[in-house]
Structures are given as structure tokens and as C-alpha cells.
Amino acid sequence: MATAVPAERDAVAGAFPGPLRQLPRPGVTLHRPDGSGWDLLAAGVGPALAAASTAAALTAAALDGHPYDLVVSAGIAGGFAPHAPLGSLVVADEITAADLGAETADGFLPVTELGFGTVTHRPPAALVRTVAEATGARPGTVLTGSTVTGTAARADALRTRHPRALAEAMEGFGVAEAAAAHGVPVLELRAVSNPVGPRDRAAWRIGDALAALTDAFGKLTPALESWNPHE
Numbered sequence: 001m002a003t004a005v006p007a008e009r010d011a012v013a014g015a016f017p018g019p020l021r022q023l024p025r026p027g028v029t030l031h032r033p034d035g036s037g038w039d040l041l042a043a044g045v046g047p048a049l050a051a052a053s054t055a056a057a058l059t060a061a062a063l064d065g066h067p068y069d070l071v072v073s074a075g076i077a078g079g080f081a082p083h084a085p086l087g088s089l090v091v092a093d094e095i096t097a098a099d100l101g102a103e104t105a106d107g108f109l110p111v112t113e114l115g116f117g118t119v120t121h122r123p124p125a126a127l128v129r130t131v132a133e134a135t136g137a138r139p140g141t142v143l144t145g146s147t148v149t150g151t152a153a154r155a156d157a158l159r160t161r162h163p164r165a166l167a168e169a170m171e172g173f174g175v176a177e178a179a180a181a182h183g184v185p186v187l188e189l190r191a192v193s194n195p196v197g198p199r200d201r202a203a204w205r206i207g208d209a210l211a212a213l214t215d216a217f218g219k220l221t222p223a224l225e226s227w228n229p230h231e
């Protein structure tokens with residue numbers, strides 16, 4: 001499970017009864033709740049650092065002979081009104097890089113239209129359903145960008161280009177790229193801390209979103225125990 005910052009990792013850890021053990025690995029430190037099958041990682045802010053840290057954790061686990069079955073990108077996010085209000089949960093059925101491409105006189109072109117790369121990862125539909133049913137998270141597109149949206153114009157442009165978008169964050173696509181490189185399925189689960197739109201720091205409800213994340217993982221981990229990765 002990869003968050004951006006330690007506060008998000010600790011919110012997820014709050015869903016586990018046992019104390020956390022620190023496991024240093026090359027390039028990253030994992031936190032493992034005693035008696036759980038989960039490793040928690042504060043992977044850093046932004047898609048590049050999140051990808052590098054997640055890849056380091058995946059490689060270390062594979063070299064230890066205990067490769068991961070699943071990677072979950074989790075944390076707070078901006079929500080697109082009215083579908084993703086403050087404190088609500090969203091689960092990505094598409095994890096989409098919002099700014100990976102080229103600006104042209106005719107608008108934005110994703111890298112795929114330039115003939116390379118990928119801009120969307122799709123988590124397994126059955127897993128998305130399991131998460132939605134267990135936590136009440138709404139399924140939809142979660143965008144990844146390197147810049148937090150701060151104007152109504154940018155929010156409208158994202159809505160137009162991605163009509164299914166429920167939320168915007170900064171790590172999911174990086175985490176998904178690392179998981180895909182290792183052939184491991186990925187999920188993204190986000191709790192909404194702020195609306196996507198004009199920057200209003202005072203309107204951010206980070207505490208409420210972190211509490212929603214703890215609650216969601218309390219419901220999610222038992223639900224995922226019945227999931228068979230080899231089915």
C-alpha cells in the first residue's frame with residue numbers, strides 16, 4: 001500500500017490492530033503492521049517519486065522471494081463536484097495521467113496519440129467492485145497530475161477532457177506504472193480532502209479525509225482477504 005506522505009500512511013496503519021514494524025529496504029522504508037499481510041509505504045509526493053519508491057519496494061519483495069500480489073495507491077485527493085464531495089471515497093476504475101503529452105495549437109495530445117507510452121491503467125474490475133461494495137467508494141476515473149489544480153479554468157478543462165473523472169491526485173499513475181512493470185494488479189483508493197478548482201487552502205479538510213481513509217481500510221482489508229490473486 002503506497003501513500004504519498006507519512007500522515008496518510010499512518011491513517012491507513014490506524015486500520016490495523018497490531019503495532020508497526022519498520023523494514024528498511026534499499027531506497028525505501030516499509031512499515032508492516034504485525035500479523036498483517038500488508039506493507040505500508042510513504043512513497044513521496046508526485047508521480048515520479050511515487051513510481052521510483054513503489055518500484056524499489058516491489059523489487060525488494062521479489063528478490064526476497066515474497067513478491068506482492070497487489071499494490072494499492074491510497075491517500076487524499078481533490079474531488080470533482082458534485083460527484084465526489086469532501087470526505088467521500090473514490091476508487092479508480094481508470095488511473096489516468098492528466099498531463100502526460102504535448103500541448104498543441106489544437107489542444108492537448110496524450111502521449112498515446114504521439115505514438116508511445118500509456119496514459120491509463122485499468123485496475124481489475126472485480127477488485128474495484130469489491131472495494132466499492134466494502135467501503136462505499138464511488139468508482140470512476142482518478143486523474144494523476146504533477147500540479148494541484150488551482151483555477152476554475154483548469155478544473156473545467158480537466159472535466160471536458162475526462163468527463164468520468166471523480167478525483168485528482170498526484171501519485172496513482174506513477175504507482176500503477178511501477179506495478180505494471182512487475183505484472184502486479186493495482187488499485188487506487190482516495191478520500192476527498194478538497195474540491196478540484198480555485199485554490200482555497202482554508203477549505204481543505206485533511207483531517208476528515210484521513211479519518212475516512214482509516215475507516216475505509218478497516219473495511220477493505222477483510223474484504224480483500226477473500227480475494228484470490230491466482231483465480
Ligand SMILES: O=C(O)c1cccc(C(=O)CC[C@H]2O[C@@H](n3cnc4c(=O)[nH]cnc43)[C@H](O)[C@@H]2O)c1
Nearest residue numbers: 004045076077078148149168169170171194196201
Ligand atoms: O496548496 C497548498 O497550500 C497545499 C497545502 C498542503 C498540501 C498541498 C498539496 O499539494 C498536497 C498534495 C498531496 O495531496 C494529494 N492531493 C490532495 N488534494 C489534491 C488535489 O486537489 N489535486 C492534486 N493532488 C491532491 C496529492 O496526491 C498529493 O500527495 C497543497
